[in-house]
Amino acid sequence: MANRYRYLRPSRPRACRTKRRFPTQQAAAARLAEIAAAPRTRVIPHRAYPCEWCSGWHLSSKEAA
Ligand SMILES: [Zn+2]
Numbered sequence: 001m002a003n004r005y006r007y008l009r010p011s012r013p014r015a016c017r018t019k020r021r022f023p024t025q026q027a028a029a030a031r032l033a034e035i036a037a038a039p040r041t042r043v044i045p046h047r048a049y050p051c052e053w054c055s056g057w058h059l060s061s062k063e064a065a
Contacts, residue, residue: 019058019059021051021056022048022057023057028048032059045059046060047061
């Protein structure tokens with residue numbers, strides 16, 4: 001669905017646009033491993049999840065519900 005991203009863009013209900021976005025799970029997982037190896041912030045993300053709003057992946061420091 002090539003139009004999905006553009007369609008959702010104008011009214012994104014979350015602040016996901018401020019989050020770092022990864023195009024694939026692999027990219028997110030690679031960044032996750034990097035952060036785990038050299039944490040630079042107090043909150044360390046340890047999970048990648050697919051975003052339904054931007055069709056990308058984000059990192060989360062929260063446990064899966
Ligand atoms: Zn997103």
